[in-house]
Structures are given as C-alpha cells and as structure tokens.
Amino acid sequence: SWTTTNVVEEQIALIREQVGTRRAICGLSGGVDSAVAAALVQRAIGDQLTCVYVDHGLMRKGETEQVEKDFVAATGVQLKVVDASERFLDALAGVSDPEEKRKIIGREFIRVFEQAQAEIVAEAGVTGEPVEFLVQGTLYPDVVESGGGTGTANIKSHHNVGGLPEDLQFQLVEPLRKLFKDEVRMVGQELGLPEEIVHRQPFPGPGLGIRIVGEVTRERLDLLREADAIAREELTAAGLDREIWQCPVVLLADVRSVGVQGDGRTYGHPVVLRPVSSEDAMTADWSRLPYDVLARISTRITNEVKDVNRVVLDVTSKPPGTIEWE
C-alpha cells in the first residue's frame, strides 16, 4: 500500500542500485521538487551527492538562507553555493521586456550551473569516482505532459530555472517521477525538510526579475523584497497560506504617484498585490482576501518600505490576466 515510508524506502533502494559508488549532482532552486529529490538522493548515497545552488539575486527575502542553512542542516547535504547576483544584474541592465528578461535569466543560469558542474566533475576526477548522474525533481504530471500531446499552449516561455536541458554527459536520476505534488510534499515532510520549503507556494524560476515592471536594479529588488516579505508575513499570520495559490507582489518601477506622509509630499512607486486562487495555474480567480488583512499589508508596506507610497489590489481573473504581471 502507498505510504510515504514505503515510497522513501523503495526510492532509496532504487537510487543506490542506479548510482552504485559513482557520484551525482543536483541543482537546487529553492523550490519543493528539487529539495525533496535532493534529500532523497542524499539519504540514499550521502556524500556521493553534491548539490549546487545558483544565487541569481532574484530570490525573495530569506529564501537563499533557507537553502544554505535550513536545508543543509535538515539533510546534511554537501552544497556548493554560487553567488552570481552581480552577473545576473549586469546581464539584465537596461532590459524591460519580460520575455527578454526570461531569456537572459535562463541563459545565465545555465552558464553558471554548467560551470559549477564542470568544477565538481573536475574535483571528483582527481580524488575518486566519476560524476555520472544528474538528479532532477521531475514529477508525474511533468512526465505525462512532455510524453504525450501538446498540452495547453504556453503564453510565456516558462523555462523553470530548476529544470535544465538534458545533458548527454549525465544519466538522469528522477526519484519523484511517479509522484504528484501533494505526495512530494508528504515525502519532504517524512524526510524532515523545513516547513517553509515543503509548503512553499509556486514561485517563478526568474524570481523577482519578472515582478519588477521595468528595468531590474539592485535598489528596486531591495524595495520589492521588503514589500513582498511584509505581504507574506501578514498572509501567514492570518492563516491564509493554504487558501491562496500564491500572491505575487509586483513593483511598478516606472510609475510614480504623489502621496503625503507627515508634513511632506512624497513621489513614490506603487506595488500591486496579486492574490489568486487556483487548482493548476492554468486558470485562476482573484482571492477575496479579508479587508482587514489587506489593510494591514497596505499600512505596513507604505510605512516600512521607503519609496513605496501606494498599494493596489489586482482584481483580474485568469484569463484574461495571467497570474504574474510579466
């Protein structure tokens, strides 16, 4: 019968059989799938696994630390962190077009990851067993989607930063291939992963890069990161995390409006709250959040985030609006 304990034990045996004494690499994205896949493989083969986390500088507040500290503490995994935020920001300088941003972020991500991969392969070559495996957090719905039919047309180029192009150099280890998302979360829980990772809501691979309407700069990222953290904190405090699918916070960086604070006139940016309810992100409805929660988020953001003087609510369903603004 299906129990998470059985799934974990069965997968550990299969991974050991597949990898033997050789070595494996796994890219961590901060998301639940790659985290659970890595934790399973770590259980099976320990230090024969090395994880790579590319910090593109576009994560939300605390997310990189969650991977670097909490995930490592919970699993004992060997982790190589590459701080590439400068490189990503340089590549994004002057770019406002959403698809252009996605292309740049995807391209840079693959370059940085491949370089880290090559370094790990080279280091292992000196000391012992070869690196022959790449771990991926492919789920059952991904398998079905790529195997059959055309699926639903993608409006946006959704390269998931966690999902890299198949590399012929490596064989794939995909321990989640038979699982649905809720089962993956149960396995993650069984493996003792941090709650914030196991129950993380969807977050796009290109991160906050596609939640700044306009050019992405360090200053703008800092503003958005603060505003987003406040919204998430208040939604969590109100117990609404499981009710909403996700709530993007979007910075309208090229828009300014007049406000008043204390005795002074302000001229700042608006942020948009985009809380949605959904089953699969293909369609969505805007979430009817309680007014007092919206009020707390608005008050806190305008008080605490310098240069943000207006909070607006997106009341568009999908279609016609997409969930993200870009």
Ligand code: XMP
């Ligand atoms: P949209 O905006 O198309 O989003 O309604 C649907 C779901 O996909 C997420 N999303 C992305 N995920 N890379 C990703 O990995 C992307 O480029 C990307 N764009 C949107 C979005 O957060 C929502 O859950």
